[in-house]
Amino acid sequence: MEKEWFSEWFDENYLLIYKHRNMEDAGSQFYLILKEVVPEKGWKILDLACGEGRYSSLFKNRGYNITGIDLSEILIKSGKKKFPGLKLEVCDMRKISGNFDLILSLFTSFGYFEDEKEDRKVISGVYNSLNPGGLFWIDFFNSEYIKNTLIRTSITRINKGVIVKEEREITGGRINKKIIFESDSGKKEYFESVRMYTKNDLVEMMNSNGLKAEKIFGDYAGSEWDERSERVIIVCRKQA
Numbered sequence: 001m002e003k004e005w006f007s008e009w010f011d012e013n014y015l016l017i018y019k020h021r022n023m024e025d026a027g028s029q030f031y032l033i034l035k036e037v038v039p040e041k042g043w044k045i046l047d048l049a050c051g052e053g054r055y056s057s058l059f060k061n062r063g064y065n066i067t068g069i070d071l072s073e074i075l076i077k078s079g080k081k082k083f084p085g086l087k088l089e090v091c092d093m094r095k096i097s098g099n100f101d102l103i104l105s106l107f108t109s110f111g112y113f114e115d116e117k118e119d120r121k122v123i124s125g126v127y128n129s130l131n132p133g134g135l136f137w138i139d140f141f142n143s144e145y146i147k148n149t150l151i152r153t154s155i156t157r158i159n160k161g162v163i164v165k166e167e168r169e170i171t172g173g174r175i176n177k178k179i180i181f182e183s184d185s186g187k188k189e190y191f192e193s194v195r196m197y198t199k200n201d202l203v204e205m206m207n208s209n210g211l212k213a214e215k216i217f218g219d220y221a222g223s224e225w226d227e228r229s230e231r232v233i234i235v236c237r238k239q240a
Contacts, residue, residue, distance in 0.1 A: 004112075004114070030059070034062075037235065043100075043102055044065050044100045044131075045059060045101065046129070047067070048069060048103060048106075048110075048126075049069070049109030050088065051070055051075050051079065052078050052082055053068045053082075053083050055107075057083040060087075067087040067088075067089065071091070071092055072090075076088045094122055094125060096122075096125045097129055098129045100129055103130060105137070105139065106137075108140050110197075111197055116195065120205060123211065124209050127238060131238075134238045136211055136235075142229050144198070144228075145230050146196065150175075152168055152169065154166050163183070164180065164182075166178070166179050174193050174194060174196060176191070177192040202234055210238060213234050213235070213236050214237050219233075
């Protein structure tokens with residue numbers, strides 16, 4: 001059986017190409033969450049597809065009880081080294097369980113699966129893992145913005161003499177990207193594919209799984225959403 005793209009892409013090269021994602025960048029959304037959710041210190045928080053845990057570390061440093069999960073053993077191992085003491089676990093987001101007061105899905109960590117039913121399984125798991133009245137915060141790209149600003153090809157030179165070429169296209173309702181790493185040691189290719197859910201698609205999915213959308217933002221500054229917004233950030237509450 002062919003491997004799912006995300007089981008291969010999130011490795012050392014992923015860390016290399018996205019090394020510019022710093023803590024200041026993560027802090028913008030972190031402070032928006034604190035402002036709009038006002039989480040209590042006793043809450044249990046789950047960070048889905050946490051990567052190395054840069055968002056989780058911000059919560060931990062403020063005294064919150066947070067656990068980060070990710071399918072990539074490489075990213076979890078790197079995160080434990082970078083953020084000692086942070087609770088990070090290898091786990092498939094479709095198999096979560098627990099009793100959380102707040103669950104986070106940040107920086108488009110959703111829509112990865114080929115079958116939409118698997119995405120809905122994630123949202124069902126979120127509902128089942130939230131305490132009554134618990135909150136789900138999902139941060140996704142705005143599909144309309146992507147369609148209007150798509151850069152089909154880009155080439156970047158990064159450290160150690162590595163050149164990265166990224167080729168993007170929208171097909172079959174997904175944004176697909178081929179990532180090609182070239183260096184003196186050879187060439188390596190990866191593939192990335194995310195379903196292009198609209199704001200209405202996401203709201204419908206939340207509502208049909210017992211999660212009522214209470215707030216919607218268009219960026220990390222908390223601006224009101226419109227079709228030109230870069231992001232779709234939805235705050236949902238678990239219904240009885």
